[in-house]
Amino acid sequence: MRIALVRRVCSLKKAGAERYCINLMRQLKAKGHEVTIVGESMDDCLKAEAAHLAVPVSKWTSWTKNLSLARNARKVFANQGFDIVHGLSRVYGLDTYRLTDPLQTHWLKVFYRGKMQQFLQRLNPRHRTILRIEKQLFGPAGPRRIIVQSKLDERLLKEYFEVDPRRLCRVTNGVDTTNFHPDYQHERLAVRAEWKIPADAPLLTFASMDFRRKGLSRLLQAMAIARTSGLWLMVIGDGDIARFKALAASMNLADRLVFTGRQQAIARLYAASDLFVLPTIYEPFPNVNLEAMACGIPVITTATAGGADAIEPAINGYVIASPDDVECLADRIDFHFGRGETQLRLMSAAARSTALRYTPEANAEQTLAVFQEVLSEKAAA
DSSP states (O other), rough: OOEEEEEEEEEEOOOOHHHHHHHHHHHHHTTOOOOOOOOSSEEEETTTSSSSOOOOOOOHHHHHHHHHHHHHHHHHHHTOOOOOOSSSSOOOSOSSEEESSOOHHHHHHHHSSSSHHHHHHSSHHHHHHHHHHHHHHSSSSSSEEESSSSHHHOOOOOOHHHOOGEEEEOOOOOOTTTOOGGGGGGHHHHHHHTTOOOOTTTTEEEOOOHHHTTTTTHHHHHHOOOOOTEEEEEESSSSOOHHHHHHHHHHGGGGEEEEEOOOOOOHHHHHHHHEEEEEOOOOOOOOHHHHHHTTTOOOOEETTTTTTTGGBTTTTTEEEOOOHHHHHHHHHHHHHHHHHHHHHHHHHHHHHHHHSSSSSHHHHHHHHHHHHHHHHHHOOO
């Protein structure tokens, strides 16, 4: 099969959707398919693995960037003879689309709570542009198949866009368990020493490139009222570090908080952790949850995160019903650190066991099955 994967940026320096694009490309190539990446940019080191078709993108404003990508990508991949054009970014003219970025329609609703706030944000040119692209993507003239990562987004697409269930296919994420694994545990003390974290301190870990949306402020609030003695937090990733340092200082948490910035060897940092926490407002399927679990780290997340159904409460992690329920989050943190060593070891093993069910190979196989359905439909048309 000649397959085009469309993602604005394809880079090993990024995580999440960009890393997923690379992993999918590699899996498809390993299965004998010809893969081309279509997007604005791609790491030079990756061009030995797959061809790249560059898409011109207007960076004048955020809304022109989104609109020009949506329009120009179609011009670039049209008439190239691809069997399947698979979108990992919001663009026009796709055969299949994977809901990778948060659903903008829903995100505006949950992030901006007041009706007046929502109304004003919908007038924002960036939001208005993305909403218009989503309307086309999920409308009857959009891609033949829409891949969702969770029951949550499947429900949201039916609720907001009345998408025909026959167009929806659920394909869960895969995690590279050869890279994310518990074997880094021998570096636990060394990592803690590097970041000046006490060897015996109960340590929470939070990882994101968007601190606000992923709930760092709520985690700090929960940490401030948690009863667990000597609780520390390691924050991995880029964001408004100065703002959150100030927030932590206002809560008297500054001396128990470490910001590592963007890191390549995240699995090694997870080795220092006792509990991974991501109280996100909304997320299609956070890769970081699976990565932490693959390292044997139990996870606390929210019911508003896709993939929360992979969490078995008190078995491999915890789920809080609302991202706003800071008291519940603090309670789950305290409950976890109040458990005995045997229970904690069992939780670690269960987290790893769960992650092993979510493989990149299974993800690629299920994605290829969707592609084959579409090819059959196109041939019969």
